[in-house]
Amino acid sequence: MTWSVEISLVGAGGEPVDLKRTLMSHGVGDLPPSFIDEERPALVTTLELAPGRARTVTVDAGTRGTARVTTTGRRPPAADAASIEACISHILRLDQDLSAFYELAATDPQLSWVLTGAGRMTRSATVFEDVVKTICTTNCAWSATVRMVSALVAHLGTAAPDAPAEGPKGRAFPTPEEMGSEGESFYRDVVRAGYRGPYLMSLAESVSTGAIDLEALGRATPEELPDDELEIILLGLPGVGPYAAAHIMMMLGRYSRLILDSWTRPTFLARSGMKRAKDSTIIRRFKSYGLYSGLAFWLYLTESWVED
DNA sequence: CGTCCAGGTCTAC
């Protein structure tokens, strides 16, 4: 028994949305509790709709330019169905208007390809989840990131009715309260987060007690909270430096910063054919994109992730 | 087996 709903794949400015490009917009979209099937393409994720009540949903291509959201098992109550639809729209970032960015990209031969619907970066259900995941990408191989996030979800996440007994599948991302109630040994011995353990603990505690309101950062408009001020707040979070702040800002739809790290720097050189380039040189190349500089940079690097 | 380092950050100069 399944229930499904179709969501129109149109951006807030009426621009097209390429579902495959969106699902494969960046690697963090494929960390538990989300799983990407590139071939189909499809996204499977588990959402906590209310405290203690989770549901696993699949998102794939629907009819006539829509995304189909499907969940198996008992038909969700109306409130849950609405919540599922809202969560997926949020994750796919359908509320964002990218038309201004597309106008800029249209004049750039190396980026004009994005106009068919690329550039929508998926985000997690909450800002907290994006921050935790980003901290787990710092100073380690991708395999370690997967291991740490998987452990958090597997051990703390609320299970959907169809969840396997073990592992990260079928479980929602843990809440700040769930993560905040764990101690040092959990982060050291179970998550094996190393020196990141205290960062994650401290972050979860601050968010669960209300000392920090990360979700408000996600809601704030650029007028209310300019990128410069947002960056300062993010840099104040434990374990968040320049790379992590830029990454989190991309997840928040703030594209003024370039993600400069050990993957993007060499990838830029390979793509541009340059032998070497200082960060300032790379920043200058994308300066004309203004508040969309970071998005332009990211798309320049990831064009080959999806074959047309 | 030791060294290096991966989608860096923090602290101490």
Next chain:
DNA sequence: GGTAGACCTGGACGC
């Protein structure tokens, strides 16, 4: 304000 060194982990290397 800029820069060295330390830092958990674990997989990839060189010896």
